[in-house]
Amino acid sequence: MAIKAEHINxxxxxxxxxxxxxxxxxxxxxxxxxxxxxxxxxxxxxxxxIQHLNGLLRAxxxxxxxxxxxxxxxxxxxxxxxxxxxxxxxxxxxQLFEIDVFTDVCFGPKNQGLNKEEAAKRAKEALTMVxxxxxxxxxxxxxxxxxxxxRVAIAGVLAMNPDVLILDEPTAGLDPKGRDEILDQIxxxxxxxxxxxxxxxxxxxxxxxxxxxxxxxxxxxKVFDDTPKEVFQHYKELEAMGLAAPEITYVVQTLKSHGVxxxxxxxxxxxxRDEIIRLLGK
Amino acid sequence: MGIIxxxxxxxxxxxxxxxxxxxxxxxxxxxxxxxxxKGQFIxxxxxxxxxxxxxAKQLNAILLPTEGTxxxxxxxTSREENLWExxxxxxxxxxxxxxxxxxxxxxxxxxxxxENLGVPTEEIWKRVDESLKSVGxxxxxxxxxxxxxxxxxxRVAIAGVMAMRPQCIVLDEPTAMLDPNGRKEVVKTVHELNRKEGITVLLxxxxxxxxxxxxxxxxxxxxxxxxxxxxxxIFSQVEKLKSYRLDVPQVxxxxxxxxxxxxxxPDGILTxxxxxxxxxxxxxxxxxxxxxxxxxxxxxx
Amino acid sequence: xxxxxxxxxxxxxxxxxHKLDPRTKLFGTMVFIISLFIANDIWAYVIATVFxxxxxxxxxxxxxxxxxxxxxxxxxxLISVSFNLFLTPGTxxxxxxxxxxxxxxxxxxxxxxxxxxxxxxxxxxMTLTTTPNQLTDGxxxxxxxxxxxxxxxxxVSMMMSIAxxxxxxxxxxTDKIMKAQMARGADFETxxxxxxxxxxxxxxxxxxxxxxxxxxxxAMAMEARCYRGGEGRxxxxxxxxxxxxxxxxxxxxxxxxxxxxxxxLRVQSF
Numbered sequence: 001m002a003i004k005a006e007h008i009n010x011x012x013x014x015x016x017x018x019x020x021x022x023x024x025x026x027x028x029x030x031x032x033x034x035x036x037x038x039x040x041x042x043x044x045x046x047x048x049x050i051q052h053l054n055g056l057l058r059a060x061x062x063x064x065x066x067x068x069x070x071x072x073x074x075x076x077x078x079x080x081x082x083x084x085x086x087x088x089x090x091x092x093x094x095q096l097f098e099i100d101v102f103t104d105v106c107f108g109p110k111n112q113g114l115n116k117e118e119a120a121k122r123a124k125e126a127l128t129m130v131x132x133x134x135x136x137x138x139x140x141x142x143x144x145x146x147x148x149x150x151r152v153a154i155a156g157v158l159a160m161n162p163d164v165l166i167l168d169e170p171t172a173g174l175d176p177k178g179r180d181e182i183l184d185q186i187x188x189x190x191x192x193x194x195x196x197x198x199x200x201x202x203x204x205x206x207x208x209x210x211x212x213x214x215x216x217x218x219x220x221x222k223v224f225d226d227t228p229k230e231v232f233q234h235y236k237e238l239e240a241m242g243l244a245a246p247e248i249t250y251v252v253q254t255l256k257s258h259g260v261x262x263x264x265x266x267x268x269x270x271x272x273r274d275e276i277i278r279l280l281g282k
Numbered sequence: 283m284g285i286i287x288x289x290x291x292x293x294x295x296x297x298x299x300x301x302x303x304x305x306x307x308x309x310x311x312x313x314x315x316x317x318x319x320k321g322q323f324i325x326x327x328x329x330x331x332x333x334x335x336x337x338a339k340q341l342n343a344i345l346l347p348t349e350g351t352x353x354x355x356x357x358x359t360s361r362e363e364n365l366w367e368x369x370x371x372x373x374x375x376x377x378x379x380x381x382x383x384x385x386x387x388x389x390x391x392x393x394x395x396x397e398n399l400g401v402p403t404e405e406i407w408k409r410v411d412e413s414l415k416s417v418g419x420x421x422x423x424x425x426x427x428x429x430x431x432x433x434x435x436x437r438v439a440i441a442g443v444m445a446m447r448p449q450c451i452v453l454d455e456p457t458a459m460l461d462p463n464g465r466k467e468v469v470k471t472v473h474e475l476n477r478k479e480g481i482t483v484l485l486x487x488x489x490x491x492x493x494x495x496x497x498x499x500x501x502x503x504x505x506x507x508x509x510x511x512x513x514x515x516i517f518s519q520v521e522k523l524k525s526y527r528l529d530v531p532q533v534x535x536x537x538x539x540x541x542x543x544x545x546x547x548p549d550g551i552l553t554x555x556x557x558x559x560x561x562x563x564x565x566x567x568x569x570x571x572x573x574x575x576x577x578x579x580x581x582x583x
Numbered sequence: 584x585x586x587x588x589x590x591x592x593x594x595x596x597x598x599x600x601h602k603l604d605p606r607t608k609l610f611g612t613m614v615f616i617i618s619l620f621i622a623n624d625i626w627a628y629v630i631a632t633v634f635x636x637x638x639x640x641x642x643x644x645x646x647x648x649x650x651x652x653x654x655x656x657x658x659x660x661l662i663s664v665s666f667n668l669f670l671t672p673g674t675x676x677x678x679x680x681x682x683x684x685x686x687x688x689x690x691x692x693x694x695x696x697x698x699x700x701x702x703x704x705x706x707x708x709m710t711l712t713t714t715p716n717q718l719t720d721g722x723x724x725x726x727x728x729x730x731x732x733x734x735x736x737x738x739v740s741m742m743m744s745i746a747x748x749x750x751x752x753x754x755x756x757t758d759k760i761m762k763a764q765m766a767r768g769a770d771f772e773t774x775x776x777x778x779x780x781x782x783x784x785x786x787x788x789x790x791x792x793x794x795x796x797x798x799x800x801x802a803m804a805m806e807a808r809c810y811r812g813g814e815g816r817x818x819x820x821x822x823x824x825x826x827x828x829x830x831x832x833x834x835x836x837x838x839x840x841x842x843x844x845x846x847x848l849r850v851q852s853f
Contacts, residue, residue, distance in 0.1 A: 041461075041463070042431065042461050042463075051762065054766060056762050056765060056766065079768060079770065082765065082766055082767075082768055083768065086766070087766040088766075089759065089762070089763045089766070092763065094756075094759070094760065094763070094789055094793060095760060095763040095764060095767070095785075095789055096789065097784065097785050097788035097789050097792075107767055107768075107769075107785065108767040108768055111767060111768030111769060111770070112768055142792070145330070145331065146330060147330065156767060157766070157767060160767065160768065172459070173458050173459060174330070175329040175330045175488040175527060175528070176329070176488060176490075176527065176528055176529035177329055177527035177528075177529075178329075178330060178527075202461050202462055203462075205532060242463060244462065246532065247531065247532035247533055247554070248532055248536065250554055251532075251533065251536065251554060251557065254554065254558055255558070255561070255562075255565070258558075258562055258565070258573055258574050259565075259569065259572045259573040259574055260562075260565050260569065260572075260573055261569070261572070269532055269535055269536050269539060270539075272536055273536060273539040273540055273543065276540060276545075276561070277540065277543050277544075277545070279565070279568070280545065280564060280565065280568055281568065342807055344803055344806065344807065366809055366811075369806070369807060369808075369809050370809060373807070373808075374804075374807045376800065376803070376804055376807075378797075378800055380752055380797070381796075381797050381800035381801050381804065382800065382801065382804035383748070384744075384745060384748065384801065384804070384805060385716070385748070386714060386715050386716045386744065386747060386748050387714065387716070389819075390716055390819065390820070393819035394805075394808060394810075395808040395809065396817075396819070397816050397817055397818060397819055398808055398809040398810045398811070398816060399809055400815045400816065400817050401817060402817060403817060403818060403819060403821055406817065406819045407819065410819070424595060427748075428751050428752070442808065443808070446808065446809070
């Protein structure tokens with residue numbers, strides 16, 4: 001069991017006029033190798049939640065276990081935790097600072113205590129994983145395009161060899177092709193390295209296509225925790241929360257409401273196409 | 283001549299090193315000739331790097347042509363004496379909501395433009411009131427921008443531009459940094475402004491869903507205009523759009539895929555309703571009695 | 584979260600003080616501070632207290648907001664009071680070994696403490712009743728005479744206003760960058776002074792770059808809205824003195840006259 005959260009509560013600005021109950025009694029379990037999606041409206045607590053998972057924020061109440069150990073117990077090494085649970089923030093290219101791409105990617109491994117050769121090895125692997133070849137190594141990160149910068153930033157976290165990778169809206173601001181490329185790369189990481197992945201996203205279509213399981217946050221509470229097919233059946237409730245289901249969900253639900261015997265758990269274009277063709281006997 | 287016209291527009295980004303020697307020349311706009319009609323809602327689509335943002339900046343003289351000409355209501359943007367008139371006529375809203383708000387409270391930011399134009403105090407207030415109302419942000423006029431959501435900030439930016447009474451408003455990827463709700467807010471606001479005030483709108487974006495209501499869609503790639511037509515005409519060419527690194531709404535793609543598999547569907551289906559209009563009769567034939575083809579029959583079972 | 588902390592904490596409510604011209608309030612704060620240094624007897628402090636209390640009442644701002652500014656100087660207050668309490672020579676009232684508290688010490692410490700508190704509260708009243716924009720406008724207008732000496736008063740005022748607007752944003756960004764680097768194993772806590780300074784590079788470089796990027800974007804947005812410096816600009820909220828300002832200036836004059844008068848009359852201080 002990679003991550004387990006028990007009755008997590010978090011209050012911003014406890015005791016001040018700005019006190020906010022950002023996380024309310026959140027319980028969840030994420031097993032090794034899962035690919036989980038985390039969705040929720042702005043302010044639902046999803047960013048707060050992921051910062052708990054690598055110890056950047058400390059719960060006001062509750063327990064958090066990583067690989068069986070409670071991270072809030074005395075003497076627990078939080079910095080080591082961050083080597084295992086990698087977190088890529090939104091617009092990660094804003095964290096780039098070194099003189100060239102290669103040195104920036106080495107920052108993480110160096111902080112882990114690795115020597116120069118080992119760090120270089122990790123950096124090379126990480127840059128290959130995100131599809132940046134040697135021609136990029138000596139370039140200044142600030143000369144690159146937005147999409148390239150983002151890949152460097154992701155490589156910077158991958159170079160730490162985390163077991164769990166959390167990505168907060170990795171496709172924000174990218175064009176459609178850029179979005180597909182990054183998500184395909186993440187999918188490959190999941191398949192080839194059996195990394196546990198948590199993907200925070202606003203795009204239901206993206207989430208439906210890639211993840212095995214979806215967690216839905218609403219006003220600090222976890223309200224749904226199930227497969228995409230199950231979660232999107234609750235599309236009306238999702239709408240009430242300010243979220244939506246993938247467009248395809250609306251297609252099949254509307255067909256169903258008109259009497260078409262179609263499987264309403266369909267969430268992707270391919271499934272919808274095949275099912276409609278099948279039903280129409282073509 | 284339309285309100286915005288370009289003729290053989292070429293723009294190069296020139297990178298110089300410390301001694302002013304030319305290091306690299308990148309051609310961002312490669313021969314664009316367009317004539318945009320007053321009062322229309324025009325969308326410019328393109329992947330990152332296609333030249334669409336560079337094009338937008340030509341329209342209010344933030345960038346000037348390397349070759350070719352840009353006219354805003356008959357004014358040549360490259361002439362220095364036209365600079366302020368051009369910027370008065372063409373308002374611009376940028377991508378980053380925070381980096382275009384100058385005032386410490388909403389109404390002061392909206393008044394910034396008129397202040398620069400030397401508008402008398404009383405008139406400034408009139409314009410600020412009207413602009414805030416037209417974007418639906420009047421209730422927030424005394425709030426600090428830091429308390430607003432991304433969508434609200436962009437609406438304030440739009441109000442700030444409207445207060446200058448422009449002829450057209452160019453929005454350079456205004457929704458790229460917003461969440462889906464914020465995006466909807468902004469697009470809805472701009473459509474309303476286009477309808478009610480008759481203001482010409484140029485929306486630069488790579489989100490397909492925002493474009494279905496436009497009068498005209500222009501697709502750019504490698505600095506050139508590669509597609510130009512109504513939303514329906516453009517979206518029926520799914521493969522071509524994909525080759526330009528763009529996407530289509532899921533409904534459009536589904537209709538396209540079904541058509542590929544032999545189903546009889548018209549081209550360029552843009553909305554859920556259109557898809558249902560065309561699919562339900564076919565289902566009704568196949569499942570007579572079970573399927574009700576009429577739309578609005580959502581209590582169909 | 585950090586965005587909520589606006590500098591100076593303007594408290595939006597209707598009051599006489601809120602309606603005053605910012606220049607009047609700037610001048611008033613200056614007068615009050617000067618008076619605190621001139622006052623040196625109990626009666627002067629009583630008058631100052633009356634003045635301050637009247638201002639607090641007239642501002643319609645709840646007392647707790649005034650007092651919140653004091654949290655910042657608690658430490659300073661303690662040091663100042665302790666120094667004066669224990670180190671002022673005179674007749675001892677209480678003593679613990681070599682430490683003694685004198686009567687004179689108590690009086691000096693008391694007045695020192697009051698002076699500090701009044702200073703902070705007095706300045707808070709100004710920032711609580713005046714928006715940052717009004718403050719910069721007030722400074723811009725009152726320092727307008729410097730234009731004759733080629734001092735770019737408008738530009739400086741615009742810079743101050745923009746800085747005030749962006750400080751909360753940059754504070755939040757600092758937090759984000761810190762967290763992002765911590766997620767990569769950066770350590771901002773351990774190490775000696777030199778270590779800590781070096782460790783700040785992954786924080787400062789991205790922050791500077793971000794600030795420059797914002798500045799470039801903002802400049803473009805300002806130009807797009809026809810900004811070209813102070814010439815030809817009109818004001819949405821022009822500053823004009825009203826009768827309430829004139830009366831207030833009169834009050835200042837009287838107040839200062841009384842304080843100075845008391846000082847001259849009571850030649851004997853303690």
